Each structure stands twice: as structure tokens, then as C-alpha cells.
Amino acid sequence: MEIQRTKSLMQRGKIGNCTVYCVKTHRRRLRLPFRLVSSPSIKFEMMWKLGFAFLLVAAASICEAAAIFSPISEAHRSAALELFSPAAGMFTSLEEASESLRTFEVLGIEIGTDLKDSTCKSVVDALSSGSPNSKDLYYALRVSSVLKCKISEGDLTGGVALRLKDFVKDAKSLLDFYYSIGGLVLIKDQASEVDVLLEDADGIFRSVKDLSQSDGKWRYNSNNPESSTYAAGIALETLSGIITLKSSEIDGNLIHALKKDVVKLFDNVDKYDDGAYYFDDQFVDASGHQGPVSATSSVVRGLTTLASTSGSLNIPGDKILGLARFFLGIGVPGTGKDLYYQIDALACLDQNRVLVPLILSLPASVLSITSQDKLKVKVTTVLGSTGPPLSVKLMQVFSSGSKDASIINKELKFDHKEAVHVLDALPAGVDVGEYVFAFEIALSDLEHKKIYATGGRTKVPVYVTGVVKVENDKVEVLESDSVETQQKLDLPGKNDVALAANHLQKLRFSFQLTTPLQNPFKPHQALLKLRHESGVEHSFVVGNSGKLFETTLDFLGLVENFFYLSGKYDIELTVGDAAMENSFLQPLGHIELDLPDAPEKSARPPAQPINPYLRYGPKPEIAHVFRSQEKRPPQELSYAFLGLVFVPFLAFLIGLLRLGVNMKNFPTSTIPAAFAILFHGGIAAVLGLYGLFWLKLDLFTTLKTLGVMGIFLMFVGHRALSHLASASEKVKSA
Amino acid sequence: MGKSPTTKDDAQALFHSLRSAYSATPTNLKIIDLYVVFAVFIALIQVVYMAVVGSFPFNSFLSGVLSCVGTAVLAVCLRIQVNKENKEFKDLPPEHAFADFVLCNLVLHLVIMNFLG
Numbered sequence: 001m002e003i004q005r006t007k008s009l010m011q012r013g014k015i016g017n018c019t020v021y022c023v024k025t026h027r028r029r030l031r032l033p034f035r036l037v038s039s040p041s042i043k044f045e046m047m048w049k050l051g052f053a054f055l056l057v058a059a060a061s062i063c064e065a066a067a068i069f070s071p072i073s074e075a076h077r078s079a080a081l082e083l084f085s086p087a088a089g090m091f092t093s094l095e096e097a098s099e100s101l102r103t104f105e106v107l108g109i110e111i112g113t114d115l116k117d118s119t120c121k122s123v124v125d126a127l128s129s130g131s132p133n134s135k136d137l138y139y140a141l142r143v144s145s146v147l148k149c150k151i152s153e154g155d156l157t158g159g160v161a162l163r164l165k166d167f168v169k170d171a172k173s174l175l176d177f178y179y180s181i182g183g184l185v186l187i188k189d190q191a192s193e194v195d196v197l198l199e200d201a202d203g204i205f206r207s208v209k210d211l212s213q214s215d216g217k218w219r220y221n222s223n224n225p226e227s228s229t230y231a232a233g234i235a236l237e238t239l240s241g242i243i244t245l246k247s248s249e250i251d252g253n254l255i256h257a258l259k260k261d262v263v264k265l266f267d268n269v270d271k272y273d274d275g276a277y278y279f280d281d282q283f284v285d286a287s288g289h290q291g292p293v294s295a296t297s298s299v300v301r302g303l304t305t306l307a308s309t310s311g312s313l314n315i316p317g318d319k320i321l322g323l324a325r326f327f328l329g330i331g332v333p334g335t336g337k338d339l340y341y342q343i344d345a346l347a348c349l350d351q352n353r354v355l356v357p358l359i360l361s362l363p364a365s366v367l368s369i370t371s372q373d374k375l376k377v378k379v380t381t382v383l384g385s386t387g388p389p390l391s392v393k394l395m396q397v398f399s400s401g402s403k404d405a406s407i408i409n410k411e412l413k414f415d416h417k418e419a420v421h422v423l424d425a426l427p428a429g430v431d432v433g434e435y436v437f438a439f440e441i442a443l444s445d446l447e448h449k450k451i452y453a454t455g456g457r458t459k460v461p462v463y464v465t466g467v468v469k470v471e472n473d474k475v476e477v478l479e480s481d482s483v484e485t486q487q488k489l490d491l492p493g494k495n496d497v498a499l500a501a502n503h504l505q506k507l508r509f510s511f512q513l514t515t516p517l518q519n520p521f522k523p524h525q526a527l528l529k530l531r532h533e534s535g536v537e538h539s540f541v542v543g544n545s546g547k548l549f550e551t552t553l554d555f556l557g558l559v560e561n562f563f564y565l566s567g568k569y570d571i572e573l574t575v576g577d578a579a580m581e582n583s584f585l586q587p588l589g590h591i592e593l594d595l596p597d598a599p600e601k602s603a604r605p606p607a608q609p610i611n612p613y614l615r616y617g618p619k620p621e622i623a624h625v626f627r628s629q630e631k632r633p634p635q636e637l638s639y640a641f642l643g644l645v646f647v648p649f650l651a652f653l654i655g656l657l658r659l660g661v662n663m664k665n666f667p668t669s670t671i672p673a674a675f676a677i678l679f680h681g682g683i684a685a686v687l688g689l690y691g692l693f694w695l696k697l698d699l700f701t702t703l704k705t706l707g708v709m710g711i712f713l714m715f716v717g718h719r720a721l722s723h724l725a726s727a728s729e730k731v732k733s734a
Numbered sequence: 735m736g737k738s739p740t741t742k743d744d745a746q747a748l749f750h751s752l753r754s755a756y757s758a759t760p761t762n763l764k765i766i767d768l769y770v771v772f773a774v775f776i777a778l779i780q781v782v783y784m785a786v787v788g789s790f791p792f793n794s795f796l797s798g799v800l801s802c803v804g805t806a807v808l809a810v811c812l813r814i815q816v817n818k819e820n821k822e823f824k825d826l827p828p829e830h831a832f833a834d835f836v837l838c839n840l841v842l843h844l845v846i847m848n849f850l851g
Contacts, residue, residue: 633787641783645776652772659764686840690847699848706844717836721829728827 236302
């Protein structure tokens, strides 16, 4: 989430002097022409400058509280549309509706008439229902104040006002007071004929004030000792509402004491290094939302409402500016509630009677020497509207990492067309690199000092990029410190050198880097890489002294590091920096290295990463080679022999006939005859079963059937044969 | 005619005597003998077939040959048991021997069918 990321970035700043080196990337800055957006339904017309200079990058690296805060931009509008678009065409609750509509109102977003009508209808329903909850009435009135719903029909508002007055009388906790008094103030704005004045304004003021604490925070009710800053904001808003609704004068001392409380509240304010002030709360408020955004937003709201009703407050300008910076430093929040709190607070700060903070921002923080970019500075209110006439001066320029700076004191020219302050030329000595520019704003009209808060010195990080020249680049092969081969290179263009060396020689590589202003330049990365044909890589950092960058590779010492791999090595040079417009990664050619053979116990070169497609991808298809079928005899031969097998069978039958077989022993009487027939039938059946078994049955079914048939056959055969045996016995004995 | 008897005459005389002796055997024994001869012939035909085409489905060849040989052997056993001149099996009724023959044949042929493949 956006807010978490920026918060952690800010917390890094809080740790102290950190030398965090972050590799920054060039951000192509888009400058769109400014656009005038006016819509009749919104009260004030706004001038939107659409800049996309996001402030994330700047805050972390240079820990001297240099940061770019930019006013509300198009990103907030699109986030609002995304976060607040009501699902199913209707808002789920009036509270959500009030938040969404307030955000849309501030950002200048129109809502459709269908949504407007349906929301107005739910407002009227809420107001006319006999709800015992002052919270519903309050939010309904808030929604209708944005949408300008027609609620003055009949005595709707009058009735609601009476109910709210009753709520005020019965109120016990801070939130009860807040909703009921807030509701009455909203009715006063929308339906001025209704009588909303409070009789005992003084007494109500005192009862709310009783909930305050000495450290400036407020409690929610007298029973609960926990206090919070969010409650303080709500209380301030409530008290200013009471002041608006008073029918008789409130004791001036009370108001004076209240203003002192507000000043005390600011004693507890927390601060970030980049100048953002905020209030933090550990207590979870009524809606379950906790955090610095809601607490600070509520305080800002209460503060500005109080100032508008009872005159100015004595808050120092840098704290007001700090609060504005806090909200702008959040970027675009990720949740609807955070976005609402941010936008609401900024809207309160945009035009308030304490001090209006003026934000100095840079539409583009990356300048190119090559294209001769001019530094432009914008000074606007937090929502992006123009400020009063003023002048901007560049006071100091710090180069990155160093504390001392050159004092410049140069005034920027104001360009009326674009409403930016332009620095004609970069100060002398500003070369390629990172700088922090310190600006000071001077208001033209001294009276405006009481109205606007400009802050003292505003520090912003600026990146100056340029083309870095590479000179005197050459690569040499040295044989005991005398140059054997030398090749000049043409960086940053293409090169293709072919060198050869053995392990007794050295490779020396050198070049010079110069900025456009002829100063030496130290890039963030200067690496020389040697890659063997088998894929093993070795990288070396190219060290420098002044302008000269040089590295000498002594192969005698590197033999073991190179794993004794001889062969062709590709050479590659990388020189890069965020401020260098022509960073390059160039292959330079190759070198044939002749290293001695590896001894027994030397380290193996690291395994190269396996191409995942080779290992996990589809393997080549295997064509299975089946065993060729055995040669079978021709079918006719097989049939011939089949026929031949039947011949002995026929011969057998003929022989039987010739021998004179007869069926005389076949029993004639019925029962034995039946058994005999069954016996022969059984044998035939078993043989038939064997035939089936050969053709298609399996052994188990065959055995099962055979078992059954066998038992039958045994029984039948026994009967038949015993009958025959007894018959032949009779014949023998006879 | 005072010639000494030649081998050819001897063979012929032997053959005739065998033939006449054989014709004295009972008919049922002759049936069994005929069955044995029939089974052996079929086995011989199968061996000749294998010799011609090669022994690729060797299990089939074996089962075929062994079924013939087995049934011939069982028939010989039956003949021994049924032969009235055989004093050893005097008390065994021939139907009993026949039942054994049938049973053993059925078992043999079950095994043969399984091995045939």
C-alpha cells in the first residue's frame, strides 16, 4: 500500500544520518499543458497543473530533510474515482456517502444525477425517520449540504432541529455533542430560516470543555479516562460550532483558555526529518480507524473551524506548513478513509484563517545539461491554486554527501504564462550529479506574512544529468610490466578486440571519464567482466584515482579464481550511474587465456545454471521399436496340416467300424439309459468347456464351472458305470 | 526244395504268426490299441509340422504333442487294467478302470488347454 511505503521511507529518515545508497532510475518526466477546469456546481474554480514528479525517490537518500512535496494532482482524482465509486450505484451508508461526496467536491469530480437523486432520497428518508441516533441525522445533513438536496420542504428541517436540540440537552459523551451540534450548524447553513440557536451555549461549552485534559488531548466521555488527539480535533470543531450557534455571549475567558489548550496540543506534535508534522494516536476511535492520518486530519479540521469562528490562533507557521507537508507527503493513499482524511484536511488548510501554507514544488527534479533544461519552481497552495505574488530565491546549493555549500542568493524569474519561477542558468560549478537546492520564498506584500506560511529554507533534491565523455580508453597485455600488445578502444561505441595472454602476463585496462564541465566523474558502477565460453563469469571493479580509471588483472594470482579454465574469454565493460545519460554496457571483444592445468585438489568451476527448458521442457519423443514379429508360416501350410491332423481321426473311426464296434452294452431300461446319456453328455460338456476356456474364458471361471460339472459327472458316471458293472457281474455269474 | 530258410521267409513267417496271434485278442483291447496308434500318429504329424515351420509358439507345440502322448499313455494303462489275462488286476472291474481313464484324461486335457495359450 502506498501509505505504508511512504511511511517506511519517512521512518528511515527518522533514524538519523543514514548513508543509504539507492540506485535511482531516471524517471521520464511528463509535462502536460495546464488545464482550466471549471464546473458550475463547485464553489471555486481550480487551476490544475499536472506534474508527475513523485516524491518517493527523493526522501530516502539524502537524509538532510530534502524532499519534494507536490500539491494535489491528477493521481488523487483517479484514486478518488476508483476508491469511492459506489458499488451497485448507491452508497452503502450516509457516512460513506458524506466522505465520498466531500472528497469529490474538493477534487472537482462530478457525480451522476442518478446517484445524486438516490442519495438525496436516502437523506430525506433518514431525516424524516424517527431515528434516535444523532449520528444518522448528522451525516444526512452533511450529505445534503454537499449535494444541495431539497430538505426545506414542509417542516422537515424544523423538526430535525428540534430533535437535535433535545439531543444536545441529553448529550453525555463528546461524540453526542459533536453530532448534534454539527447537525445544527449544517441546518443553519442550508435552511437559514430555522431557529437553531442554543439557549445555554455557555453551559454546553463548559460541559464539553470539561472533557479536556491538561496535555491538550480530549476524552470521549467522563467515564473513560483514555484520551486521544482525534477526540481533540472533534472537540475543537464542536466548540467552534457552539460559538457559531450562540444566542448569548460566551465567557471570553473560556475561549481564551481554549486557545491556550490548542497551543498545548501542539507541544505533543511529532515530526519527521523532512519537515512534516503530525499527530499520532494509539487509541482506536469510534469507527475503528486509527493512525496519524485520521488524528492529524481531525486536529486540522478542528483548528481551522475554530479559527474561522473565533479569530486567529497563535500557531507558528512552520508547524502549519509541517502539517500540510505531512498530508502531501503521504502521496496517494490506498484506502478510501485515508484519502478522505487527507483531502479533507488539505481542503481545510487551503483557505483557513490561521495561516495558509504555501508549497514549493518542482514539476521536474531531473535536469539535463545536454538539453539545457532550466530549473522551474512552482509555489502554490496545497490544492494547487495560485498563491499571492512572491519571489523565489535560490540561496544555496549542496552537492550530495557534503555539508558545505556554495552560497548563491540568486532570484528566479517569474514566468506569467506558466506561473512558474524559472532559473535561467544553473549555477556555475553544478555538474553532473545529485544536489540539494535550498530555496527561500519572499512574499511581495508584507501584510501577507500574517496570512500565509512559507517556511524558511526549503531544500529540494535535484538531479543533474549529462553526457559523460570517455577518453584515453585502451586495453593492454603486459609482460612483466612492459607493454606487449596494446589496443585502443572506442568507448562507448562498439569494439571488438582480440587478445591473447598466458598466465604469466597481465591485462591492464584504463580509461578516463570527464563531465561536460571537464570535471572527473566517479560513476556508481564501473565493472569489467570476463566470461568463459563455458559460461563461468568473473567480474572486477575498475578502481579510480581522480579522472583515471584503471584495473590490472594479474593472471598469475587469478589462476585459481579462474578455476584453471583456459580458452576464450569474452570481455564486457559496464559503466553506469543514474546521472549519466550515456551509461553503457559494451562487449569489448575477447581474450584467449592460456592457463596451466588444474592440479588434483583444485576447486571445480561452479555449475552453470541449467537451461530450464532443457531440463523441464518436453523431452524428445521416443519411438518405441517393437520386437519384430516372429516369422509365421504361410496360412495355406497351416491349413494343410490342420486337415492332415483330421486324417488319423477318420482312420480311427474307420478302424473302429472295421473292428465291429457296437452299442449292445448300452442299457435299455429308462433310468440307466438316462444316466448313460447324461454321462456321455457330461463328458461332451466338459470338453466343450475346455474349448471355451481356450477361446475366451479364464482359468478361474473354468475351474469353477468344471468343479460343478465334475461333481455332476462323478455322480452320473458312478451310477452309469455301476449299473454296467452289475450287469456284467450278472452275466459272469450266470 | 531243400533250401535253408532265408531271412525274408523268417520275417514273413514271424509277421504272419504275430498277426494270427493278434487276431485272438479281444475286441475291446483292439479298440484301445487302435486309439493309441491314432494318438501317436497325430503326435507324429505335429512333430513334422514343427520341423517344417519352426517352433515359434513352443508352448503350443508342447501341449499338442504332450496331449497325444499323455492320452496314449493313459490308454495303455487302461489296456493293462482291462486285460483279463493280467492277473494283477483280476479284482478290478473294467468300468472302474474306464472311469479312471476318463477322469485322468479330463485332468490332462485341462492342463493341456491351459498350456495351449
